Amino acid sequence: MSCELKTPKPEKVEHKTENSDSQLTNTDFTAPKRWKLVLVLYLAGIGMGALDMGIVNPARTVIQNGLGIDDKVGVWVFTIYTLAYAAAIPVIGKIADIIGRKPVYVLAIGLFGLGSLGCGLAQDFSSLGLLLASRAIQAIGGGGMVPVATAAVGTIVPPPKRGMALGLVGMVYGVASVFGASAGSLILDIAGQENWQWIFYINVPIAIVVVGLGIWALPKETQDSSRRLDLPGILVLVVMTTSILWAFQNLDFTQIGESVKDRNVWVALVVFLILLPLFWVIEHRVADPIINFKYFGNINVGSTLLMGAVAGILMMTVMFIPQFAENCLRLPSGAGGYPTIIIGVGSAIGSPISGRLTDRFGPRRILGVGTAISTIAGIMLIFWASPHPGIISTSLSIFVMGLGLGFLMGAPLTYLILHLIPESDANSGQATLSLIRSLGTTLAPAILVGLLATAMGGLSGKVMEAMPEMPPMPTMAAIENSKSGMPQMKADMGFKMSDLPAPIQEKIKSADVTNVVDRTKEIANYLFDQQEAKIKAQMGTVPPGVEQMRAKYLQDIESHRDQIETAFQMGLNEGFSRLFWFYTILSLAGILLLAGLPSKHKIDAVINPDPSR
Template structure:
């Protein structure tokens, strides 16, 4: 029987690994997939959005069904649906069908929403309370590592298989799903649940519409331009829908025998604080998305080479999660949350205030190590422990689903809060670079002229917009050459009668362009520093915001009761 429990534990951990890995694995491939299927960048967002929406809707329903009919049974159904969606997503590559990909992503998300909360609830229940922290620490470690490594694994698969075979990003799930289902069929756990209360169908329907409304509105919301966002057709109708449906949902759930989302969770001080901390951890989780670009900018690395630092961070996350679980058993969940949010805040401030000024790889690693430790301590283990400790045993999966849903709402709004710091800095790039570029000579006795960008080819302009710190000077040279070519007729005209004998205006313009590009080369250090500092100003604000978010989490953690398992 003990061996069966160990095998089932491995099965659930496999499910958690592929479920959380998949949420990030597609990120680096979105542009590749869009180009392959001839889809615009705006429409390509739907391959991520549709997964996010269906995933959020499926979580509370899957959790409630597993509490009613058995966690292992519903986990197996969820993993099967996830595997089927993964297979269809992979095949859409070879059928060259974007609608097929979107439908397949929805199927995949329908199964994915049940994997994490059900597995976490089952594993937590399988261990006695004095060892529950250690068990959930393993869950947190697997979840943390796979979540952080998702984009890196995605890039590695694309690099090995080639961009034309992006379907492998999804097909890699299929053999793991087959193994998990085989284990589930062969190993019996002896648990049997017989529902005794009426299923809350009306509550489930309204909850689905409520979650879809708020998630879609938040996904499209720009918190840095509040007024414009609120008036957007992609936001206000869904906010109104949410406001209208919320009281309807509350009335239905109060009357339901077995509510989809138990409203008592929000009236219990400890559970409400736990859910608020889940929301905060969800917002902070997305900060890792910007770390590769930040590392590349401060260390002057080529685009795509900063991913190994995320891998390093994942190692610290993977160490911290099981360690945090053991410390929960020894001390308390509150202790680990306070420790974790403190590490995250200090690490984020190191990146925001020190690394941007000194560009030291050692200080960068120290900051990332602290953030990785903080993420490992806070992201899953203590919150999962708190929710399972404070709800009845027959509600653990639905309570875990509520926790995951609240965290997902935090994840949904996080990019819209954080990315604008980088966007605002990027808007200043061209102006700041033009201000330190050498002026273009306009011929004998004519005043030199600053670069303006007028008449420049779209390719040269795009080169600057897509450049990194290692390619910015070459991009500026192409930009300058394009601008001089566009100005050449005017320059030649101004040279008329002023050139030495035997020197044609064409030759003079060519020589002038070559001399100017040499000046740009000689200004390389200044141009790279300007590029770095402009982007770093955005990264600095982003990580200060991440530190503030962690400090809010720290304050909420201090408000928890200091419960210790005896």
């Protein structure tokens, strides 16, 4: 069976495709003309969609300041993208199944480019409304690009090379996702923070080129005029998806009881629970459902989708690595994006290897390798990098994390979906996997932030314990009886962190390992200022000895710099350890899910059935 193209003519190789009963029949596989260009066009869309998920992160505060909005409003720049992206994924996937990939993919790229242009123009017009509307358009385009392109890549190459091609998809997606934040920082450095619109404008020429080449080069597909779009199911699914994601966006896992009482949470959950059985009824009554529930009844498909959710949650752990790296390596805030390049390198190595090995050993074994590597990475982060922070422990641990993610986010899951779901539903099947993974990536931050916040609550106490003992302040009687410049010390100036005003407390909570000592000096100055104000109010003057005491105490803090920084560093790493425990346990859960996945022998038996039977 030939697997390579020697001439520009279409190449036919024996290939088995699935019918509506998920059984495979013999057909001729035809590789499209200019298949290498077709592959590049699809990979370009996947790369743009993945890159955009992180490229805006470094510009969040810059955009907020430029438009004159606060954090509560600014978070909508991300929230509306998440909601629109997740809602669009299954809808566009089903449309692609009905009318073909080419028009849907080209339209999705065009919408992404149009949305990017609108986001850039929002700065010129200082319009938050234009920015939010354009981000929604961008997300709808992204919701079509990634799943449709992924499904297409899996079908334009001969089956023996399918795993390798999907490995390229995983590499492009994983590397682009990890490097998104670094790319955003680089663009801001080049264009200047006052020109944040270039973060969006960079997509426009790429989109134009891909649309033009796509119209010319992407292969046309035979349309099935008998299939009809499930409009009621689409409407209900969009509202359901938006509701559950909205609830997750507003749920605080550190105060779950109080958070559930929030109207934004409980109303959204009620809407979701009411619509879920309605959606089930609609999908069972239509001839061509947008999500076919019978696939969920198949243990192989169900396990694959659950593994997709696990992979999505594990992937979102990467968003906390910059802060972890800053703390371990004692880097200033904002510099943690550069160590994430190590994760990208690991993912770039793991993804293509997973693709090649999937062809040889099957997806179940490769997913097993990925979950095992992720488990090892979690153990390294918990027992090595967190308690013994340093460049070697941190770098090696996050490299192994990236390697594991490369195996999980690469070929195996898409390979399984393409072989477990009929080819006629390949796009919607891939879209379902993307939707489940998106739900995992949306749920993950709320849980992970909660785990980290539980440790942050006691962090200020650890810092105060590392500070030198606060000197006792003079009583009024001591001041009156003192005949020297230095008053006698009679009373201790003890205090609790909770006694400090909120802005001072917030300075400690928002401190990093590089500025925590300076923040503690601010606390000391505040306390001395408070005491001096009391003394001056009663005596009309402040003895010079108090200022000498202040200067000496600030020197003592400086002499304890290393102890204070270490206390902060280790205290914060305790929180990260809880986060990494969750990562490790979830990786172990992924290993258990392997039992529900088909072996390579079973997949081969479906692809190449015994003709004697």
